Amino acid sequence: MKGLEEIIRPKSLQTRLFLYGALFVSLLAILIGVLFYFTMTQGIEQQVGRRALNIAVTTADRPDVRQGFFEEDPTEVLQPIAETVRKQTGAEYVVIGNTEGIRYAHPVPDRIGKKMVGDDNERALLNGESYISEAVGSLGPALRGKTPVTDGEGNIIGVVSVGFLKTDLSSIFFDYIDNIAYIVLASILLGVAGSGLLSRSIKKELFGLEPAEIARHFTERSVLIESVREAIIMVNSEGDITMANSAARDVLALPEDEDLAGRPIQDVLPNTLLPRVMETGEKMLDRPMEIHGKKAVVNRIPIRVDGRIVGAVSSFRLQSDIDRLTEELSQVKQYTEALRAQTHEYHNFLYTISGLIQLNSLDEALSLIHEETEAHQSLISFVMERLQDPFLGGIVIGLFNRAKELKVQLVLDEDSAMGELPEHLEKSFFVSILGNLVTNAFEAVEKNPESARVVRIFILDNGSEILIEVEDSGPGITEEVEITLFRERISTKSGADRGYGLVTVANYVSELGGNLYYETGDLGGAMFIISIPKGG
Numbered sequence: 001m002k003g004l005e006e007i008i009r010p011k012s013l014q015t016r017l018f019l020y021g022a023l024f025v026s027l028l029a030i031l032i033g034v035l036f037y038f039t040m041t042q043g044i045e046q047q048v049g050r051r052a053l054n055i056a057v058t059t060a061d062r063p064d065v066r067q068g069f070f071e072e073d074p075t076e077v078l079q080p081i082a083e084t085v086r087k088q089t090g091a092e093y094v095v096i097g098n099t100e101g102i103r104y105a106h107p108v109p110d111r112i113g114k115k116m117v118g119d120d121n122e123r124a125l126l127n128g129e130s131y132i133s134e135a136v137g138s139l140g141p142a143l144r145g146k147t148p149v150t151d152g153e154g155n156i157i158g159v160v161s162v163g164f165l166k167t168d169l170s171s172i173f174f175d176y177i178d179n180i181a182y183i184v185l186a187s188i189l190l191g192v193a194g195s196g197l198l199s200r201s202i203k204k205e206l207f208g209l210e211p212a213e214i215a216r217h218f219t220e221r222s223v224l225i226e227s228v229r230e231a232i233i234m235v236n237s238e239g240d241i242t243m244a245n246s247a248a249r250d251v252l253a254l255p256e257d258e259d260l261a262g263r264p265i266q267d268v269l270p271n272t273l274l275p276r277v278m279e280t281g282e283k284m285l286d287r288p289m290e291i292h293g294k295k296a297v298v299n300r301i302p303i304r305v306d307g308r309i310v311g312a313v314s315s316f317r318l319q320s321d322i323d324r325l326t327e328e329l330s331q332v333k334q335y336t337e338a339l340r341a342q343t344h345e346y347h348n349f350l351y352t353i354s355g356l357i358q359l360n361s362l363d364e365a366l367s368l369i370h371e372e373t374e375a376h377q378s379l380i381s382f383v384m385e386r387l388q389d390p391f392l393g394g395i396v397i398g399l400f401n402r403a404k405e406l407k408v409q410l411v412l413d414e415d416s417a418m419g420e421l422p423e424h425l426e427k428s429f430f431v432s433i434l435g436n437l438v439t440n441a442f443e444a445v446e447k448n449p450e451s452a453r454v455v456r457i458f459i460l461d462n463g464s465e466i467l468i469e470v471e472d473s474g475p476g477i478t479e480e481v482e483i484t485l486f487r488e489r490i491s492t493k494s495g496a497d498r499g500y501g502l503v504t505v506a507n508y509v510s511e512l513g514g515n516l517y518y519e520t521g522d523l524g525g526a527m528f529i530i531s532i533p534k535g536g
Contacts, residue, residue, distance in 0.1 A: 118133070124159045231252075473524055473525050
């Protein structure tokens with residue numbers, strides 16, 4: 001069984017290329033050799049036939065041959081002439097006969113006076129034609145040249161037939177077969193050697209991979225590229241697109257079924273720098289670029305094969321996507337800060353209780369525990385009563401803990417009333433909107449005296465829309481900043497990761513189909529008002 005498996009197991013690509021190439025060249029060489037042999041034999045036969053005809057015509061035109069027909073014994077005159085011509089030309093026979101086909105001359109004297117064999121004299125004797133025929137004569141199959149003999153007035157008085165036996169031609173053909181065989185064999189050997197070199201070269205070009213491996217790698221690469229959320233475009237050395245994933249079509253606002261392969265990159269991205277990357281061979285990483293009015297971050301890398309640049313690849317993502325990721329990280333940071341503030345407060349609370357117990361002030365410890373418990377339960381009850389959605393309630397409680405740590409008075413307006421958020425509205429957007437606005441408000445009042453640090457939250461579901469108000473007692477927003485407040489990354493605080501909050505809030509409000517307003521509130525600082533229709 002093992003031997004059978006080895007026989008039927010698919011051969012390697014190099015082996016198959018070698019075998020198919022060698023077999024093809026061998027069959028082609030043999031076919032060419034056979035065709036050459038038959039072409040050569042036909043050519044030789046034509047030459048021999050023309051030679052026989054020329055000899056016959058020349059002999060028939062001799063005056064002594066014509067005169068011989070009028071002698072009392074034509075054979076006595078014509079037989080020596082025919083034998084002389086036969087010996088001089090190398091023909092197998094030269095036969096001369098009268099209009100009845102009776103032989104006057106023949107290489108075999110016993111056959112003189114008998115009728116010529118072959119039944120191919122009619123065209124010469126009746127029509128006066130000179131021609132080449134192939135027939136079986138008295139000496140065997142032969143190529144024969146036949147021509148009429150005429151008298152001085154053009155009357156047909158006889159026929160001359162010059163023949164070369166087919167057996168003699170076959171011996172000539174066999175003399176050439178050896179040479180043809182040597183040529184065919186040499187061609188096969190050269191073809192086999194060339195097939196070996198070609199298969200080895202193709203195997204090297206394919207990095208030693210088999211067709212199944214190439215197909216698998218191609219499929220895996222296609223799936224991998226399509227699964228990447230970054231837009232990817234590849235071009236060849238001429239600057240024509242060879243591959244673009246669906247994310248690239250989305251960024252370029254192109255139909256999903258539009259084929260970009262073969263199109264010049266400048267037609268799709270006029271401001272591309274991929275040609276420069278191929279010229280310089282240098283990478284361009286995290287470079288800003290504008291694509292159809294959208295800001296993007298682009299990476300460009302040349303493609304090298306054996307040290308030669310054969311193309312380039314560009315990957316890019318919209319700046320808005322990166323900002324969104326940054327904002328999501330910011331949300332996680334907000335939750336972490338809220339939990340840290342709550343943990344910090346409880347640590348202080350536990351330290352106080354521990355100290356009171358160590359001082360044996362048990363009544364004071366119990367009183368403090370009751371007060372804290374009542375305050376915490378009161379906060380939770382109030383929030384749960386006003387905000388029944390767990391997402392909003394959770395972020396508000398976390399913000400209360402954060403405000404307590406920052407010594408900020410956070411107020412949930414007593415008129416707030418909010419049930420469960422509709423399922424079709426993305427709840428994480430509401431959490432991000434509220435978290436960003438309140439965090440900005442905390443930062444806006446941080447320079448105020450503790451007694452003047454006030455932030456107010458108002459959330460209301462009036463049946464048709466959801467209203468959110470966040471107001472602070474900070475210095476407010478200047479006119480210069482207000483112009484581009486929701487369109488650019490603007491921040492009055494220092495730090496690299498600043499200015500994302502309000503832009504993100506504006507984007508999320510827009511995606512929820514709502515409106516965002518800004519005005520100066522009753523507390524003297526900024527007040528942001530958000531209106532989101534419940535229909536989405």
